[in-house]
Amino acid sequence: MHSGRAVARVRAAAVGIAAALAVLGVAELVAVLVAPGSSPLFGVGALAIDLAPSWVKDAMIALFGTADKIALFVILGVVVLGLAVLAGIAEVVRRFAGMAVLAAVALVALVAILTRTEATPLWALPTIAGTLAGLWVLGVGRRRALAWSAAEGSGAEGAGGAGAVGAAGVARRSFLVFVGSTSAAAILVGVGARVKNAGSAAYTAVRAAIRLPQPAKAAAPVPVGAQLDVPGISPLITPNADFYRIDIALQVPRIDPSTWTLEITGLVDRPLTLTYEELLALPLEEHITTIACVSNTVGGDLIGNATWLGYPVRELLAKAGVARGADMVLSSGPDGFTAGTPLDALTDPRRNALLAVGMNGEPLPEQHGFPARLIVPGLYGYVSATKWVTRLEVTRFADAEGYWTPRGWSARGPNKTASRIDTPRSGAEVAGSTIAIAGVAWAQHTGVAGVEVQVDDGEWQQATLAPAISDDTWVQWSLEWAATPGPHTARVRATDASGYTQTPDEAPPAPDGATGWHTVEFTA
Template sequence: RRAVRLPAPATTAPAVPAGASLDVEGITPYVTPNSDFYRIDTALRVPSVDTADWKLRIHGAVDHEVELTWDDLLALPLEEHHATLSCVSNEVGGDLIGTALWLGYPIRKLLERAVPHASADMVLSRSIDGFTAGTPLDVLQDDGTAALLAVGMNGEPLPPEHGFPVRMVVPGLFGYVSATKWVTELEVTRFADAQGYWTPRGWSERGPVKLESRIDTPRTGATVDAGSTVAIAGVAWQPHTGVKGVQVRVGDGAWEEATLADSVSADTWRQWVYRWTPTKGSHRIQVRAVSADGEVQTSVERPPAPNGASGWHTVEVRAA
């Protein structure tokens, strides 16, 4: 990995606008450093893959099988794209989520070479460690979805624990059905004929990311100064759809509109802040998001299994 020099992207990502990052202590950074990016693995050891040996095979219900080497992949016109990824096992308010700048080649263009059969509706991706994920074929073929066969993360080759040399990145889907690391195979098939690793273990066949929001500051149990201005702030997300509003409620009061930061695209989370002047005593703070298509985040509390947690993130603080 240390010897790898990634080519310059043929298509660069838009610059992160200055307004994407709020000046609020304790808020999550807009772009997550590689060292802080969450990890979920099924292997006991991180696979070690030599780029000289790596190959990707596309096969199954296709007119033409496609095989790609590392050099073949790097010779293609690579694209940059910011995207927020999250794990289906993330609890409400959890931290199994992060945003990075990814460098890779659009999976849809590789599928165009293979020409999937009309009867196919799923791509079963396989990792070198045996993990599999079933991704809807139409999502991977969608011109408006930046599904990448990624080789770079935040300006450097993928870290080993994040899939070096090659992984999948698909905005809008939970990682268990899309984000295969150390990927070596794409089998075009049908949901009726194949299953990804987690489906027979009780998780849903398809995993669209839900509309969610989180309070980063203040945290539960914090003491704030009564009569002062307190920044209630955090992040909200629904990658591929986008977020157009965030609302905050203190106690049983009315929902108040928070101020939203900018974002690069709908594929990333957005920071938000609400300025609050507390009175003395204990206070319950809740947050909910509104998606770009008008959906209001549900209050129904559900655990992560089988298709992602839901509910409003709530913190309890004391003002003195």
């Protein structure tokens, strides 16, 4: 009896899973016609990001780094699987109970989707269509599961002999064919639609066809010797493919540059709207700038250095005419993210804050903000580096706040002086009588004055600094250490141009950036 109940539950769970696959498959298919962002899976994922406490987000980034979105989808997949099993079992046990579960989940998805800043009423269609498909699968699957159980029961009681056994076989095949074919079709349709939603050859071709203008002001030349010849050290200029990506967008916004505009509104005398064509026609400037994520842990890799092409934000704000009393610019894009940037950081002529269109000699990669983003030296990205930016609202810190501020992060986010050991890696075994301990240090918009290395509990030794490109970029450093055999611990600290030396006190990234000395253990 217990075995029979267990088998019945497995069948019911299979019905629920088939229904869930139908929901997702049909929803993704309809989203192709409506908008990629109207997918219920992405809508719920975005809502989960918005509602998650800061400590959960910090833990996800600490555990998974730039794979945090993949981890989120895995978690969502597990939740969907659990709800699907629950709905299937509930529906078979009591009619309409599983449908009620499915309807409740669909309602949550609708709320998640329709509350997105860029959503329209049409964005409800994928969820509605998917839910109707799921309800149909749930109902038909329930009937076939019950028919199979009933046929087996008749055969077990000997009521129909060979005929009952034959009926059980027919019911079994009917159930398996329905659940199997429905699930397979939903997966094929869903995956195909997801691929279509995630990218299009036409969109890729548009970006590839863009030819960025030559800068009216070229980047400062990289000094001779700025790139040290030390195996394992980070490259001075981070390749686009290796540049870190941290944002709240589960799906990269795909913005047609021919329809993109930037609005400058708020406390301004002359509100402006700028098209992509008009932006490219301006005298663009090129600057090499290091940017970092506030979630970067001590020794972490959520930092990169690139050559950016764009137009000075201060010039755009001057065209708009900033009103007296404003002290913040709230930037936003289609992913729902906002950043509150101190106005003085954007208007300071000594700070090369850009509305950037290019990265390392090509149009911005899609995942890094195409067609335009903000780059502001000296500030963590959460208050400055808005990607896919479409709006700059001049306002006050007293009247508005960026996405992360109400979630426990500080409002202004200046970069902290930091350093990292790239080589040797922790746990490495290195050979040689002399070992190069090397890495990078940064104090964006302040400049690095010196780097010191301590091996074991010895004296701090002054490392050799490579020439810096500018105060807005990281700098490479190296120390030739006379090795002794055995295990060793190395730590590093930097001193910036203001005289500040990194504190040994360890602090997590929240609320305004991690502190501490990066330490590695290796064996010589």
